[in-house]
Amino acid sequence: MxxxxxxxxxxxxxxxxxxxxxxxxxxxxxxxxxxxxxxxxxxxxxxxxxxxxxxxxxxxxxxxxxxxxxxxxxxxxxxKRIYDFSLPQAFQGKTIKSVQVPAERKVIALTFDDGPWPGTTNDILYILKKNNIKATFFFLGRNVQNFPELAKIVVNHGHVLANHTWSHPYRQHSEAAAASEINRTTEIIYKLTGAKSVLFRPPGGYLTNGLATYAAKQNQSVVMWSADSQDYRTSSANMVRNVLRDASPGGIVLMHDGGGDRRKTVNALPVIIDKLKAQGYEFVTVPELMEMQKQPVANR
Ligand SMILES: [Zn+2]
Structure with a gap:
């Protein structure tokens, strides 16, 4: 047992x-x-x-x-890296053409509109990288939708992405129509690149057709320019002359990487950079320029 x-x-x-x-x-x-x-x-x-x-x-x-x-x-x-471009409070909802920087800072911001654009955006990125320069790109929402990889490359290179509306309209906008142009663009930039856009540039520089007013209401900064290259209508040599004539510390330079054949801009850019460097300029993004200022500029 x-x-x-x-x-x-x-x-x-x-x-x-x-x-x-x-x-x-x-x-x-x-x-x-x-x-x-x-x-x-x-x-x-x-x-x-x-x-x-x-x-x-x-x-x-x-x-x-x-x-x-x-x-x-x-x-x-x-x-899904998030690019949070900070905007000093003094500039939220304000329109600027340039920024008052301390006298010892000889800085200038290069800006490019109407991209991303295959070919010219790539060329401009290459020139900027070669010169170790960060710039500010005002993209069209429809171009971001068409060329999302290019938009991603721009932000991955350390440049600032900003809003230039969806379809580049000039006409008068109701608040709802302005909201559609601007919000759609802000959303697609964020969705496809992770960049939170806080700057707005009105197409054609029109400040009274409802677009800039809406962007300012959203606490974005409306960014105009102090040196227009006029690259949309002149030769490369004239672009260089225009920028050098109007360059100033705290200034904002207007150029275009998209919206048409921008090879003349691509040709002028290295010369513009070299000449400004020779004058002692350093290149910064628009948000960096804003960080250097103590008081907001009185505009217009
Ligand atoms: Zn434009």
Missing amino acids: IWQRRTLFAIAIAAASFTFGLLIPALKGNSPKTANGIQIKLDLNNQDPDPIQAKSLALSDAKVFQNLVANLERLEQEQ
């Missing part, structure tokens, strides 16, 4: 161990939690019907999967 009781006891222990062997990995392994509380469903029964292998997988799965998830989250964050 003793033999029988021992055998029964051993069988009971074996059965219990086997049950626990199945239960513990099932409890531990089915839903490990990451640091962020994300549940990962691990169906051990489907993946591996062998309880011994399932048990060894269960011991390491939580850590392995935590690492996997952490890597995925990091990759996702890199893809």
Whole structure:
């Protein structure tokens, strides 16, 4: 009888161990939690019907999967990087043509409108990179939609993305129509590039057709210019002359990377940069220019 009781006891222990062997990995392994509380469903029964292998997988799965998830989250964050261009409060809702910078700062901001535009935007990026210059790009929403990869490259190179409406209209706008032009553009820039646009440039520089008024109401800064290259209607040599004539510390230079054939701008840009550098200018983005100012400029 003793033999029988021992055998029964051993069988009971074996059965219990086997049950626990199945239960513990099932409890531990089915839903490990990451640091962020994300549940990962691990169906051990489907993946591996062998309880011994399932048990060894269960011991390491939580850590392995935590690492996997952490890597995925990091990759996702890199893809969805947010570019938050800060705008000093003094400039929110204001219209500026230039910025008053401290006397010792000989700085100027290059700005490019109407892109992104295949070919010329790439060429301009190349010239800026070669010269280690960051600029400000006023994009059209419809061009961002058409060339999203190009828009991403511009922001990834450290340039500032800003809003130049969806379709470049000049006509009078109701508030709803202005909202559509501007908000759609802000949204697509953010959606496709991660850049939060805080600057607005009205097409044609028109300040009274409802667009600039709406942008200012949204606390954006309406950014005009102090040096117009007139690249939309003149030769490369004249562009250089125009910019150099009107260049000033705290100034904003208007050029175009899109909206047509901008090869003349591409040709003029290296000369403009070289001449301004020779005069001691440093190049900054419009938000950087704003950060250098203590008081907002009285405009117009
Ligand atoms: Zn324009």
